[in-house]
Amino acid sequence: MKITDFAILFVIIFFPLFWLSGLHTDEQSQASSLQISYTTALRTASQDAGQVMSTNEQQQYEAGYSSEKFFRADKELALQTFLNTLYLNFGIRGDESAQQNLLYYIPAIVVIDYDGYYIYATENYIGADGSSNARHTWHPKKPYAYSDAQGNSIQFTLDHTVHVTEANTGEVLDGQAEQLANETDIALLDQMDTFEQVRRTAIVSSIQKDLAYYINKHNEYASRYGISYTFTLPTISQEEWNNSINDIGILSFLQGIPTGSGYYNNYALGGGRLVKKTSWLGTVDPNSGIKYAYPNGCKLPAPAQDLFTDAKEAAKSGYFLRDCRNPLIH
Structure with a gap:
């Protein structure tokens, strides 16, 4: 042939x-x-x-x-x-x-x-x-809402303000957890580290x-x-x-x-x-094959492949950081 x-x-x-x-x-x-x-x-x-x-x-x-x-x-x-x-x-x-x-x-x-x-x-x-x-x-x-093993009811907030109802007495209390710890027998309010974790x-x-x-x-x-x-x-x-x-x-x-x-x-x-943070776009350099990330809005050397919320997230994913003028960010 x-x-x-x-x-x-x-x-x-x-x-x-x-x-x-x-x-x-x-x-x-x-x-x-x-x-x-x-x-x-x-x-x-x-x-x-x-x-x-x-x-x-x-x-x-x-x-x-x-x-x-x-x-x-x-x-x-x-x-x-x-x-x-x-x-x-x-x-x-x-x-x-x-x-x-x-x-x-x-x-x-x-x-x-x-x-x-x-x-x-x-x-x-x-x-x-x-x-x-x-x-x-x-x-x-x-x-x-949360209930402990004793049946006490606690309504949390985004901080330490709580609305609690004691199971034994039916008493209702509102205020900071640290302050209410002295007014109630609810154990969770006495341990702030545990309180924060449970919350x-x-x-x-x-x-x-x-x-x-x-x-x-x-x-x-x-x-x-x-x-x-x-x-x-x-x-x-x-x-x-x-x-x-x-x-x-x-x-x-x-x-x-x-x-x-x-x-x-x-x-x-x-x-x-x-x-409001600047998002970052990840791309691969067409010549070297190296992964770079640029602030959103920069002109990229190749199509974007990933989008990150910030520079830290891009770096953790293996991208080298560059700005719009292209030098490496140290």
Whole structure:
């Protein structure tokens, strides 16, 4: 067989493989770009919502009036701001049909208030024609409740203010845990290190449990609209959970949007008094193959592959930090 015959045979056999590989690479690149766009939109919407949550009209609800963390979260304003920013970044502002379709991919939003939390999730309702329909709605506020082994009831807040009910006497007390320790026999109030650990665990566990329930429940409604994706509560690190209950805030979820051969699944936290951070984009230098991260807004040498909340997160993921002028950041 001539060399030219071998060359032709090689092309016939391997060209389809190279072509398919190229298609897969392009698909991965497009999916990665979509993932970053969606994450940017979700985080921006959550940050905007978090910033307006602490807007209070009455002085007694302003932080510092009775506690450093005593804000009353304006959940309606937060939701409106979140959705407005999200619709804007998705390019569907003014398109009610597209907005409704996007809501199908938002299984839950939780607003973390000073003394409890609200969950915005889907529920059934009966329409005017008697048919069963689904819509997003606020569910009743749930306090940060806890009961000890003796049956004493404690309602926590985002600081050390508590509302307690003694099991033996039925006496109800309100105030700082340290001060109430001398007025009640509730052992937890005497041990502040244990109190803080139990407080955080109780708050996080309650929110996790309810979120898991409502997100799983969302599957029933999503299937009505042809969404085959299975909604579940994503894994959230303990550090992020702890950050979420340091102050009032909003925790939002966006899941199930097709991105190439996969699906988008993420969440974002917006705090009432969080300082807005610059996000970082991770990419790979096309010449050296080295992973670099740049502040969002910089011109990148190659398409972005990852999005990070800050420089520390990018560095922990193995990226070298650079600024917009490209020198390494030391």
